[in-house]
């Protein structure tokens with residue numbers, strides 16, 4: 001009995017000591033080291049910022065059914081000569097899905113003003129993150145990332161008729177209408193976008209005014 005107690009106490013103590021920093025980390029508690037006889041330790045409680053606390057990567061991009069349709073549209077667009085233009089890059093998740101489905105000759109242009117992101121990043125940090133995540137297809141010349149306001153991009157567009165446009169920047173009626181009108185004006189062969197759903201009644205209204213979605217996958221629509 002006595003032997004058991006002697007060997008059990010140091011072991012459980014050791015386990016407690018080893019696991020303490022991890023438990024503190026998990027609780028977001030950081031102890032600041034102090035010299036002997038210094039005042040009571042300062043306990044810093046650092047919960048993650050609210051914008052990131054309940055974040056899941058799926059929340060900031062297209063749902064799997066939508067990705068399936070988007071990639072199908074990209075494959076269909078191979079028959080047309082122009083570029084694929086995405087409006088609303090965020091950090092390049094859908095641009096990457098499109099790059100995976102496109103043919104080697106096709107080029108993706110993705111446009112973003114870096115004016116919104118779900119993490120509260122400054123525009124410059126947001127852009128740097130997007131460029132870092134897209135560095136492989138950018139370096140290979142498969143993707144071109146343009147920083148700028150979409151409406152200015154539309155005004156200055158002098159390129160060929162896009163094979164496909166994917167509209168995923170602003171999801172209100174007026175802005176989505178401008179997006180679709182521009183895509184039609186420049187002769188885009190396939191016009192699609194995100195968020196045809198109750199949360200964005202403006203998207204539903206304007207897509208319906210243009211004849212309704214010819215195809216719908218998740219909330220990705222194609223005219």
Ligand SMILES: C[S@@+](CC[C@H](N)C(=O)[O-])C[C@H]1O[C@@H](n2cnc3c(N)ncnc32)[C@H](O)[C@@H]1O
Pocket residue numbers: 060061062087088089090091092093094095111112113114115116117148149150151168169170
């Ligand atoms: C929903 S996110 C795009 C998500 C991305 N397509 C994906 O699923 O991976 C919308 C993006 O549109 C951009 N945006 C919003 N308004 C814009 C505008 N007027 N011009 C250009 N980009 C804009 C925001 O900065 C943001 O990065």
